[in-house]
Amino acid sequence: MIRNPYRTQKIAFFFLLLATLLIVIPVGLIVVIIIQKGLPAINWQFLVDMPRQGMRAGGIFPAIIGTIYLVTGAIIFALPIGLLAAIYLSEYSKDNLLTRLIKLAIVNLAGVPSVVYGLFGLALFVVFFKFGASILSGSLTLGIMILPVIITTSREALESVPYSFREVSLSLGASKWQTIRHIVLPNAIPGILTGTILGLGRAAGETAPILFTVAAFYLPQLPNSIFDQAMALPYHLYVISTQVPNVDEKIRYGTAFVLLALVLFMNLVAIIIRYRFRKKKKW
Amino acid sequence: MRKTKEYCIEKLILLCGLASVFFVVLIFFFLLKEGLAVFKIINPFNFLLGKSWYPISEPPQLGILPLIFGSLLVTIGAAIISIPIGVGCAIYIAEIAPLKIKETLKAGIELLAAIPSVVLGFIGMVTLVPLVKTIFHLPTGLTALSGAIMLAFMAMPTIVSIAEDALYSVPKTYKEGALALGATHWQTIWRVMLPAASSGILAAVMLGIGRVIGETMAVMMITGNAAVIPNSILVPVRTLTATIAAEMGEAVVGSEHYFALFAIGIVLFVISFAINITADLFLHKRQ
Numbered sequence: 001m002i003r004n005p006y007r008t009q010k011i012a013f014f015f016l017l018l019a020t021l022l023i024v025i026p027v028g029l030i031v032v033i034i035i036q037k038g039l040p041a042i043n044w045q046f047l048v049d050m051p052r053q054g055m056r057a058g059g060i061f062p063a064i065i066g067t068i069y070l071v072t073g074a075i076i077f078a079l080p081i082g083l084l085a086a087i088y089l090s091e092y093s094k095d096n097l098l099t100r101l102i103k104l105a106i107v108n109l110a111g112v113p114s115v116v117y118g119l120f121g122l123a124l125f126v127v128f129f130k131f132g133a134s135i136l137s138g139s140l141t142l143g144i145m146i147l148p149v150i151i152t153t154s155r156e157a158l159e160s161v162p163y164s165f166r167e168v169s170l171s172l173g174a175s176k177w178q179t180i181r182h183i184v185l186p187n188a189i190p191g192i193l194t195g196t197i198l199g200l201g202r203a204a205g206e207t208a209p210i211l212f213t214v215a216a217f218y219l220p221q222l223p224n225s226i227f228d229q230a231m232a233l234p235y236h237l238y239v240i241s242t243q244v245p246n247v248d249e250k251i252r253y254g255t256a257f258v259l260l261a262l263v264l265f266m267n268l269v270a271i272i273i274r275y276r277f278r279k280k281k282k283w
Numbered sequence: 284m285r286k287t288k289e290y291c292i293e294k295l296i297l298l299c300g301l302a303s304v305f306f307v308v309l310i311f312f313f314l315l316k317e318g319l320a321v322f323k324i325i326n327p328f329n330f331l332l333g334k335s336w337y338p339i340s341e342p343p344q345l346g347i348l349p350l351i352f353g354s355l356l357v358t359i360g361a362a363i364i365s366i367p368i369g370v371g372c373a374i375y376i377a378e379i380a381p382l383k384i385k386e387t388l389k390a391g392i393e394l395l396a397a398i399p400s401v402v403l404g405f406i407g408m409v410t411l412v413p414l415v416k417t418i419f420h421l422p423t424g425l426t427a428l429s430g431a432i433m434l435a436f437m438a439m440p441t442i443v444s445i446a447e448d449a450l451y452s453v454p455k456t457y458k459e460g461a462l463a464l465g466a467t468h469w470q471t472i473w474r475v476m477l478p479a480a481s482s483g484i485l486a487a488v489m490l491g492i493g494r495v496i497g498e499t500m501a502v503m504m505i506t507g508n509a510a511v512i513p514n515s516i517l518v519p520v521r522t523l524t525a526t527i528a529a530e531m532g533e534a535v536v537g538s539e540h541y542f543a544l545f546a547i548g549i550v551l552f553v554i555s556f557a558i559n560i561t562a563d564l565f566l567h568k569r570q
Binding site for chain 1: 292296298299301303306309310367368369371372374376380390392394397400402403405406408436439470490493496498499524527531532544548551560
């Protein structure tokens with residue numbers, strides 16, 4: 001039998017399509033299942049009530065608030081450092097060994113397993129600095145974890161500003177920092193914002209780094225200061241789905257839905273900003 | 284005055300530029316600081332190759348071989364599933380899909396990457412675990428296989444997006460040359476595009492595997508957490524990551540157990556470091 005290349009192509013393309021469907025269909029199913037079973041559990045009470053009866057009833061308010069505190073803290077820490085690091089890489093660094101080292105460090109920081117961040121946060125913030133298990137320790141740990149996301153996206157945004165913009169500014173007598181501050185940064189803001197929101201979404205969804213640095217198992221009250229422990233959505237979902245028996249399925253799906261909705265909403269906002277920016281771009 | 288201000292700002296920027304290097308070193312330092320203490324009571328050889336992990340028995344038995352096997356088993360399983368599917372999907376998106384479908388598919392992959400691992404673990408618990416249990420008639424569906432399938436999903440966004448980039452950056456002239464010589468589209472992909480993108484695809488696979496080894500929550504929720512050396516893929520296992528996550532909460536700060544968990548952290552850090560450096564070398568080779 002002579003091998004017909006067109007038939008081989010047909011068979012190959014079929015398998016490639018199959019591979020794609022094997023990824024995309026389960027993703028769709030996951031989202032559909034969570035919306036279908038989680039949405040009916042959502043009502044105002046569920047969102048603003050304290051958990052009751054050992055988390056078997058009531059709402060998830062403290063977990064939502066805890067997650068908001070944590071991601072806010074993480075971004076307050078990570079955004080300035082990340083942005084300045086991105087400015088260094090895009091505007092100041094030369095093509096030398098130091099730059100190579102920094103880039104390698106960023107790649108590695110992005111690859112460190114999330115549970116190792118948890119260990120690090122425990123050793124440095126909780127034990128060494130004696131912050132205890134607190135919002136402060138958790139925020140700082142999450143902040144270091146999302147640093148690579150913020151640096152990488154901000155750097156891309158800064159580098160996409162055309163070089164001619166800088167040349168014009170410099171030729172008009174502006175200093176290097178003035179050029180960055182008044183010309184480069186304003187033009188890169190949408191990109192930086194995208195990176196920041198993606199970082200927020202990542203921080204909101206992570207569980208392992210907060211396990212030993214902040215997360216409280218069951219704490220039906222709101223934190224008073226950044227030195228308090230707090231509940232958090234991802235850890236709460238873990239607890240009610242594996243650690244506490246006989247939790248109503250509705251509460252589990254409801255919590256999963258709120259967490260997923262929060263993270264996907266942030267990603268959606270990031271995508272929209274990126275899209276609108278691309279359309280408006282004049283160069 | 285302005286010059287001084289500018290000078291300060293530039294130094295601050297340089298300092299922040301070095302922050303990531305500083306943090307990598309700091310992480311490694313603190314892991315070593317807390318983890319190396321375990322080697323006062325057990326030598327590294329027995330730690331890595333010891334067959335029993337009973338950290339709270341008296342005296343504690345701190346052999347992590349069962350955990351290493353657990354991690355290896357789910358990682359190999361996940362790799363076998365995710366590499367062909369992930370690379371296949373990357374080829375489809377980069378080469379075959381029409382423009383409009385392409386954007387939708389990419390969004391779908393991004394969506395998968397964004398789903399928190401604890402949500403995937405939860406979904407795995409309520410769908411995949413019962414399924415594995417019924418199909419194989421097992422006493423429990425919390426097995427290495429369930430973990431491998433779930434982890435394969437978590438590796439796919441990494442594999443697909445980096446492999447797609449690699450295919451995309453193959454010079455157009457290669458493809459045009461092959462097509463002009465009369466090769467079919469598939470022959471072009473198979474004989475020209477894939478070899479040209481091979482180092483990028485290899486990097487994609489490595490980073491995907493790195494993601495799998497480091498994954499914690501989902502794997503802890505669906506692999507059953509039994510710290511014994513597995514004899515099949517259909518039994519519960521416990522990974523390195525899950526051990527840290529599950530036990531650190533109970534370990535007393537400064538105890539042997541605490542030190543041992545940090546030593547596992549060192550092992551994980553070194554593995555991820557090696558994977559990331561090698562993958563980075565492959566990516567740079569391409570350029």
